[in-house]
Amino acid sequence: MSSNAVHVPVMLQRCLDMLAPALARPGAVVVDCTLGLGGHSEALLRTFPDVRLIALDRDPAALKLSGERLAPYGDRATLVHAVYDELPEVLARLGVPRVQGVLFDLGVSSMQLDEAERGFAYAQDAPLDMRMDQTTGISAAEVLNTYPPGELVRILRTYGEEKFARKIVDAVVRERAKEPFRNSARLVELIREALPQAAKRTGGNPAKRTFQALRIEVNGELTVLERAIPAAVAALAVGGRIAVLSYHSLEDRLVKQVLAAGAETTAPPGLPVVPERYQPRLKLLTRGAELPTEQEVAENRRAAPARLRGAERIREEANEGTH
Numbered sequence: 001m002s003s004n005a006v007h008v009p010v011m012l013q014r015c016l017d018m019l020a021p022a023l024a025r026p027g028a029v030v031v032d033c034t035l036g037l038g039g040h041s042e043a044l045l046r047t048f049p050d051v052r053l054i055a056l057d058r059d060p061a062a063l064k065l066s067g068e069r070l071a072p073y074g075d076r077a078t079l080v081h082a083v084y085d086e087l088p089e090v091l092a093r094l095g096v097p098r099v100q101g102v103l104f105d106l107g108v109s110s111m112q113l114d115e116a117e118r119g120f121a122y123a124q125d126a127p128l129d130m131r132m133d134q135t136t137g138i139s140a141a142e143v144l145n146t147y148p149p150g151e152l153v154r155i156l157r158t159y160g161e162e163k164f165a166r167k168i169v170d171a172v173v174r175e176r177a178k179e180p181f182r183n184s185a186r187l188v189e190l191i192r193e194a195l196p197q198a199a200k201r202t203g204g205n206p207a208k209r210t211f212q213a214l215r216i217e218v219n220g221e222l223t224v225l226e227r228a229i230p231a232a233v234a235a236l237a238v239g240g241r242i243a244v245l246s247y248h249s250l251e252d253r254l255v256k257q258v259l260a261a262g263a264e265t266t267a268p269p270g271l272p273v274v275p276e277r278y279q280p281r282l283k284l285l286t287r288g289a290e291l292p293t294e295q296e297v298a299e300n301r302r303a304a305p306a307r308l309r310g311a312e313r314i315r316e317e318a319n320e321g322t323h
Helices: 002-006 012-023 039-047 060-076 084-094 110-114 140-146 149-160 165-178 184-194 208-219 221-235 249-262 294-299
Strands: 029-032 052-057 077-081 099-105 236-246 282-284 307-313
Touching: 012 039, 012 099, 012 236, 012 307, 029 039, 039 052, 039 060, 039 099, 052 060, 052 084, 060 077, 084 099, 084 221, 099 221, 140 149, 140 165, 140 208, 149 165, 149 208, 165 184, 184 208, 208 221, 221 236, 221 249, 236 249, 249 282, 249 307
Parallel strands: 029 052, 029 099, 052 077, 099 236
Antiparallel strands: 236 307, 282 307
């Protein structure tokens, strides 16, 4: 596919630099939790010639394409069909107790956006599917056609941060009673008509927030992420590092909360000396979230909303490693 050749992984050099100190160790293992087209994975294998890569993706099509791309690296790369919150099971199955690096790139893969028939993009008409793994789960059309109105409003407000959720859902409920939704163009048109004039003049395609909300719901993205980030931190060896690229405030907030909690002391207030078991487990590697440079956005417009956060594991849990 042509997008493979031109696709520039988001903030690639900064991710590599962030993980580098941990991946210089002999026998280092790095996990790419979001393989996609394999751009970050290939760069990791190329930049760190001794590192072993474990890469996860829930999309069988992505695994096939990346498998071809990473084939030259032979058994240094292990590709697994899994959702990233299944990381502990994957590592257990592979007999890898601890890893030195973990990378998450939470953006929708270019491949999914570029293939019209997957229904992720609001710019072209396609079946309303949006499943990252098309072998399982319910489609975006099913969500629109079957969810109670209150639930749809909650999804649009929470996952899409859509101020006009109620207006859009009222229109959806009215329309789905006449005929179920199947394709994206009809939904885009309905959103255009439902929004007040002023709302249409700002912030790009008015359907963007609704499509984001549906995608997150269909793929359980935030639920999965809530389990995945703590699991990834737990999988890090001392000295190991995690780098996370997120693309909207909900993801970024979740990542921030987990990393910030790990970087705080858990001691009760007022202790003159903080015992080892209450010391922070993580050291933050970014002040707030790092944003892409203008040049990075020029090279890849999909980098524009990206936020990068990272942390280093500096201590075992009191109860880890003792059993």
